[in-house]
Amino acid sequence: MDKFTKVTGVATPLMRQNVDTDLIIRIERLVDNVTREGLGPYCFEQIRFKPDGSEDPDCIFNQTPYRDAPIILSRENFxxxxxxxxxxxxxxxxxxxxxIAPYFGDIFNNNCFQNGLLPVALPIHEIEQLADEMTASPGNARITVDLENCQVISPTGRTIPFQVDARRQHAMLNGLDDIALTMSRRDEIEAWQASDKSARPWVWL
Amino acid sequence: MGKTLFDKIWDSHVITDLGNGFVLLHIDRLLLHDMSGGKALKEAIDKGYPPAQPRLTYGTPDHTMSTKPGRDEFTHPPGLPLIKSMRETTSAYGIKLFDLGQDGQGIVHVMGPEQGLTLPGTTLVCGDSHTSTHGGLGSLAFGIGSSELVHVIATQTMVQRKPKRMRASFEGKLMPGVTAKDMILHLIGELGTAAGTGYSVEYAGSGVRALPAEARLTLCNLTIEMGARTGMVAPDDTTYEYLNGRDYAPKGAMWERAVAHWRTLPTDPDAEFDREHTVDMKNVAPQITWGTSPEHVIAVDRAIPDPSKGPEEKRGAWEAALQYQGLEPGKPIEGTQVDWVFIGSCTNSRLSDLRAAAEIVKGRHKADHVTAWVVPGSVRIKAEAEAEGLDRVFTEAGFEWREPGCSMCLASNGERVPPGKRSVSTSNRNFVGRQGPGARTHLASPAMAAAAAIKGAIADVRKM
Incomplete structure (x- = not known):
């Protein structure tokens, strides 16, 4: 997994609720033979592009300074x-x-931690203020997300703490994935399975 | 203090405590489908982790192949590499694949219960958010992403943190025209699409106890649409009657032993939940969604909501949803003209769903301007429906009778509602573009969808 320690940059205020994963990536892009890395151009395609394929200038992702922003601000249930x-x-x-959103879909949240993309949960009033600070000074405003110290630094220098599970923080800071760690517990897994086979033999086909 | 159904299954599957609230949880069943199954198996194998428990792993293609009558894997060419990869990887490790054209093939969440692979008290995962469906038989089942899928293939375990517990109780009897689909849509309408985030849900109460097993699968299917990964109904005689004799269910003395164990699983009377919500079944009418989130739902005899009269924090979302859907606030939703009707998906493609739709359709004909599809959930359901003559009821009414698969629920096989067209669908998501770019989706029960096809407009099934 890619490491994540800290990022500083422009944050795009995509201030809508319930940004679903269908909106983030259409399913047929995952059927077509596109590599994981090659999916970027299709991200949010339903709002970034018009039906004729041209860029929609009204979409914030197509506007300066947000085009290459590394952070997204959003509302509930991203x-x-x-x-x-x-x-x-x-x-x-x-x-x-x-x-950065007030909270995330559970499965998406787990998937982020498997890939070194950091989901940061903050109260909505903090996110609204971050969005205001971003738009008040377009071009100059930057936000920092610091996983080591679990804090967000706003464009005006305010420090906002956030919480993250210690286990996940450690894995993300060090780019660890779970499989190798779990494999080291193979004896415990096999012991559990042996005992379960006698307790619930019908489960074991 | 007593334990909940969820706690009993969870606690008995903990292999070890990893600290910081995480545990290593054993997974009893892994189900694979074509979108992610072959790729995840290949990734695990390439990383040096062959499948840990091939005999606890089962697969079937459902997402990417055509459902056109007479289809094969070549009918929708983009899906072909995924289906081929699934065949190669499963056969290399002796994983049972219910392949195209074979008995058992179907939508993965239809196939598992139908084959008796889904059992009470088991943990079951699949790379699909609607895995909560299997909770209808008392299985602790949840959807996972691709990386987690590779972890399960490699280790037969997951690193998990225990969610909180919510109980949603439905008290009373089903009102006329109301189904499990209406119950769960009504609940999502009351609680919102994120109420279950961070929770496991148990559905309980007299209204749930009275539901047949297939309806419980529908109820649990939409759990993810209120944010929870897992939703369950406690196993009981209805569950056992449904499972007894199914291909992979235990048999003979083993069956008796399993049932004795399953009878210990229901929530103890003194168990506590972190959140309780009760729905009075008298208030549950046939539902229809109006917007672009499953929480945008009303009873079919109500008016389309007016954003200016709604909660302030939802106004923007409601306005955007009405604009996308091409609807005017304040007008009755009944009578809104419909172009497409889709009866199918892991939510509503089982035999009881097809019977309910056929009952409305029988002796009538669809409106001329409507394209109506029926996509049975599995090869077996299709055969059972044909043996009852349901296929002829539909085709004589002008509906298309198709092959099993996910089809137009998510349009991953190229089967789409055209841009700007309005669809009444028995599926689970009315998101922007879900059924195709620009498509406008209204979620409803099979009988409501059938009624819409006949009337050519959103219709109240109680008036049919």
């Missing part, structure tokens, strides 16, 4: 809906490193 991990790959492909 990443709800489908479990498609392609949503996280597409965001990464578009250059997104962190998303």
């Amino acid at each position: 990443g709800c809906g489908s479990s498609r991990e392609g949503a996280v790959w597409a965001l990464k492909g578009m250059g997104i490193k962190a998303v």
Whole structure:
């Protein structure tokens, strides 16, 4: 997994609720033979592009200074809906490193932590203020998301703490994935399975 | 203090405590489908992790192949590499694949219960958010992403943090024209699309106890649409009657032993939940969604909501939804002209769903301007429906009778509602573009969808 320690950059205020993973990446892009890294151009395609394929200038992702922004600010329930991990790959492909929202869809949240994309949960009033600070000074405003110290630094220098599970923080800071750690517990797994086979033999086909 | 159904299953599957609130949880069943199954198996194998428990792993293609009558894997060429990859990887490790054209093939959340692979008290995962469906039989089932899928293939376990517990109780009897689909849409309408985030949900109460097993699968299917990954109904005689004799369910003395264990699973009377919500079934009418989130739902005899009269924090979303859907606030939703009707999906494609739709359709004909599809959930359901003559009821009414698959629920096989067209669909998501770019979706029960096809407009099934 990619490491995440800290990112500083422009944050795009995509201030809508329930941004679902269908909106982030259309399912057919995951059927077509596109690589994970190649999904970026299709991220949010339904709002970035018009039906004729041209860019929609009204979409904030197509506007300066947000075009290459590494952070997204959003409202409640970002990443709800489908479990498609392609949503996280597409965001990464578009250059997104962190998303700040009041809370996230559970499966999307888990998928982020498998890929080094940081979901940061902050109260909505803090996010609205971050969005205001971003738009008040377009071009100059930057936000920092610091995982080591679990804090967001606003464009005006305010420090806003956030919480993250210690286990996930450690894995993300060090780019660890779970499989190797779990494999080291193979004896415990096999012991559990042996005992379960006698307790619930009908489960074991 | 007593334990909940969820706690009993969860606690008995903890292999070890990993600290910081995380545990290593054993997974009893892994179901694979074509969108992610072959790729995840290949990734695990390439990383040096062959499948840990091939005999606890089952697969079927459902997402990417055509559902056109007479289809094969070549009918929708973009899906072909995914289906081929699934065949190669499953056969290399002896994983049972219910392949195209074979008995058992179907939508993965229809196939699992139908084959008796889904059992009470088991943990079951699949790379699909509607895995909560299997909770209808008392399985702790949830959807996972691709990376987690690779972890399960490699280790037969997951690193998980225990969610909170919510109980949603439905008390009373079903009112006329109301189904499990209406119950769950009504609940999502009351609580909102994120109420279950961070929770496991148990559905309980006299209204749930009275539901047949297939309806419980529908109820649990939409759990993710209120934010929770897992939703369950406690197993009971209805569950056992449904499972007894199914291909992979235990048999003979083993069946008796399993049932004795399953009878210990229901929530103890003194168990506590972090959140309780009760729905009076008298208030549940046939539902129809109007917007672009499953929480945008009303009873079919109500007016389309006016954003200026709604909660302030939802106004923007409501306005955007009405604009996308091409609807005017304040007008009755009944009578809104419909172009497409889709009866199918892991929510509503089982035999009881097709019977309910056929009952409305029988002796009538669809409106001329409507294209209506029926996509049975599995090869077996299709055969059972044909044996009852349901296919002829539909085709004589001008509906298309198709092959099993996910089809127009998410349009991953190229089957789409055209841009700007309005669809009444028995599926689970009315998101922007879900059924195709620009498509306008209204979620409803199979009988409501059938009524819309006949009337050519959103219709109240109680008037049919």
